[in-house]
Amino acid sequence: VTDEVGYLGPPGSFGEQAALHFSPKGRLLPFPSHTALVAAVRDGAVARGLAAVENSLEGAVSETLDALIQAESVSIAGELVLPVEQNLIAAPGTSLEDIDVVMSHPSALGQCRAFLERMLPQARLEAALSTAAAVMEAVGTPRAAGIGTRRAAELAGGAILAERVQDEALNKTRFLVLAGEDAAPTGTDKTSIAFTVAHDRPGTLIGVLQELSSRSINLTRIESRPARQDIGIYIFLIDFEGHRRDRSVAEALEVVEGKAHYFRLFGSYPRFVEAADKQ
Amino acid sequence: VTDEVGYLGPPGSFGEQAALHFSPKGRLLPFPSHTALVAAVRDGAVARGLAAVENSLEGAVSETLDALIQAESVSIAGELVLPVEQNLIAAPGTSLEDIDVVMSHPSALGQCRAFLERMLPQARLEAALSTAAAVMEAVGTPRAAGIGTRRAAELAGGAILAERVQDEALNKTRFLVLAGEDAAPTGTDKTSIAFTVAHDRPGTLIGVLQELSSRSINLTRIESRPARQDIGIYIFLIDFEGHRRDRSVAEALEVVEGKAHYFRLFGSYPRFVEAADKQ
Numbered sequence: 303v304t305d306e307v308g309y310l311g312p313p314g315s316f317g318e319q320a321a322l323h324f325s326p327k328g329r330l331l332p333f334p335s336h337t338a339l340v341a342a343v344r345d346g347a348v349a350r351g352l353a354a355v356e357n358s359l360e361g362a363v364s365e366t367l368d369a370l371i372q373a374e375s376v377s378i379a380g381e382l383v384l385p386v387e388q389n390l391i392a393a394p395g396t397s398l399e400d401i402d403v404v405m406s407h408p409s410a411l412g413q414c415r416a417f418l419e420r421m422l423p424q425a426r427l428e429a430a431l432s433t434a435a436a437v438m439e440a441v442g443t444p445r446a447a448g449i450g451t452r453r454a455a456e457l458a459g460g461a462i463l464a465e466r467v468q469d470e471a472l473n474k475t476r477f478l479v480l481a482g483e484d485a486a487p488t489g490t491d492k493t494s495i496a497f498t499v500a501h502d503r504p505g506t507l508i509g510v511l512q513e514l515s516s517r518s519i520n521l522t523r524i525e526s527r528p529a530r531q532d533i534g535i536y537i538f539l540i541d542f543e544g545h546r547r548d549r550s551v552a553e554a555l556e557v558v559e560g561k562a563h564y565f566r567l568f569g570s571y572p573r574f575v576e577a578a579d580k581q
Numbered sequence: 582v583t584d585e586v587g588y589l590g591p592p593g594s595f596g597e598q599a600a601l602h603f604s605p606k607g608r609l610l611p612f613p614s615h616t617a618l619v620a621a622v623r624d625g626a627v628a629r630g631l632a633a634v635e636n637s638l639e640g641a642v643s644e645t646l647d648a649l650i651q652a653e654s655v656s657i658a659g660e661l662v663l664p665v666e667q668n669l670i671a672a673p674g675t676s677l678e679d680i681d682v683v684m685s686h687p688s689a690l691g692q693c694r695a696f697l698e699r700m701l702p703q704a705r706l707e708a709a710l711s712t713a714a715a716v717m718e719a720v721g722t723p724r725a726a727g728i729g730t731r732r733a734a735e736l737a738g739g740a741i742l743a744e745r746v747q748d749e750a751l752n753k754t755r756f757l758v759l760a761g762e763d764a765a766p767t768g769t770d771k772t773s774i775a776f777t778v779a780h781d782r783p784g785t786l787i788g789v790l791q792e793l794s795s796r797s798i799n800l801t802r803i804e805s806r807p808a809r810q811d812i813g814i815y816i817f818l819i820d821f822e823g824h825r826r827d828r829s830v831a832e833a834l835e836v837v838e839g840k841a842h843y844f845r846l847f848g849s850y851p852r853f854v855e856a857a858d859k860q
Contacts, residue, residue, distance in 0.1 A: 356807070358807050358809065358810070358811055359807060361643055361805075361806055361807045362805075364639070364640055470809075472809075472811065474811065474812050507800060507803070508787070508790045508793070508794040508800065511790065512787060512791070514787070521787065522813060523805070523815070524803065524805060524817075526640075526802070526803060526804060527640055528635070528636070528639070528640045530637065530638055530751075531751070532637055532751065533635065533637050533662050533753050533755050534801060534802065536802070538803075
């Protein structure tokens with residue numbers, strides 16, 4: 303059995319940072335898309351996969367949700383919330399005044415627009431396929447800088463000219479730890495399910511949610527994805543507190559499964575507690 | 582006062598098709614993004630704007646939802662559901678065997694992958710910034726075809742070599758008609774609102790939804806967008822049947838506004854009934 307951890311590559315990406323955070327000494331394997339990553343967990347090509355599922359500015363990562371709905375044997379075994387921090391990176395010895403061109407993925411350039419206008423108004427912007435590729439290229443190019451992760455700087459042998467250059471300080475991504483099975487109870491757990499309800503009848507979604515609220519189960523998230531049938535037909539994905547082995551959760555799951563047309567239990571796993579919340 | 586109708590351009594896009602469907606003789610104005618389109622409605626630069634809000638395969642159009650949440654004076658005055666149909670388009674006189682290269686926006690090429698592999702296995706694929714730009718270029722290039730709308734073929738003076746070449750027959754997009762005010766009651770209406778509820782307390786979202794179900798008001802859609810504060814804090818966007826001037830809806834809105842931290846009424850508007858449903 304493999305012990306490898308899959309992530310959305312290339313090396314130096316935020317996905318790799320999450321995988322390193324989860325498994326600092328693990329063997330890590332990059333995948334080209336979230337769909338390929340989820341399939342690798344399903345097929346046992348990796349033991350675990352770290353997949354981004356939502357960002358505090360951008361919202362849900364639809365590709366991950368859709369891939370999870372498709373891959374019936376993949377469970378959620380954990381979660382991880384990490385800050386997204388962009389850095390300005392160049393060859394060692396480069397200073398800010400030297401920079402003529404800034405390279406990165408277009409969305410990373412967008413996230414740093416105010417910084418770039420303030421600090422490098424003369425620099426030309428150049429698009430790259432990923433932040434990691436941009437940093438690798440910039441470190442090898444005179445008078446160029448790349449925007450990317452601290453890890454990308456390490457891999458490329460670059461120096462960080464400026465840290466946390468993204469315009470919005472509070473930018474976090476939540477990752478799921480995907481595996482063949484979910485996790486044992488810890489006392490502070492979450493459970494994730496997906497379901498569809500009868501179309502066009504008042505109160506059907508609400509009827510499901512009431513099975514949670516009537517048992518004092520706290521809903522932490524609700525997302526909908528198209529059921530790929532017609533406008534107005536959705537698969538709902540919900541997260542709530544508690545473990546599927548807790549009596550009240552087990553009861554609620556049984557009733558919800560009975561009410562739903564389609565029902566899928568992704569599993570129960572320890573709730574991520576951020577460092578600041580631990581103090 | 583302008584009577585122009587704004588849409589997501591360029592001319593020949595699905596946005597223009599929707600705008601033409603809504604206002605066949607109207608003066609239409611393209612915008613480069615949904616954010617710019619919503620801002621143009623807010624500022625009165627156009628009387629109405631047609632903005633894509635969800636697709637039956639891709640799900641919600643986050644940019645439209647976020648722009649609507651930001652633009653406080655913009656209302657929803659209607660909706661429109663249109664099929665997404667891709668066509669293979671080339672210079673008149675071109676036949677399938679002549680085609681060496683197929684140009685389109687990468688997502689349109691992706692939507693037609695099975696067709697292209699079956700019918701044009703030898704053709705090279707070339708990315709363009711929009712389907713409309715691809716069709717315009719392809720019609721002017723020997724041995725090239727573009728994938729795009731019927732309207733793009735008209736604008737470019739091209740011939741349609743094959744219709745409905747997308748792999749999934751059922752692909753529809755719902756558009757909102759945005760305006761300075763919402764619409765009068767017709768008897769078959771919908772109402773859209775956005776709100777946030779107290780964080781981390783069981784039953785708060787459910788409490789809001791119960792105000793609808795207890796009045797037999799049918800929820801037709803629920804979406805969440807990040808409140809841009811932290812992971813786990815959301816703005817909910819819901820659509821339900823009925824007009825804000827209906828007594829039960831007016832009552833529910835009053836109670837929900839009282840329960841919500843943030844509350845926004847986008848307005849009430851006639852529910853779109855598809856041609857097939859009318860028979």
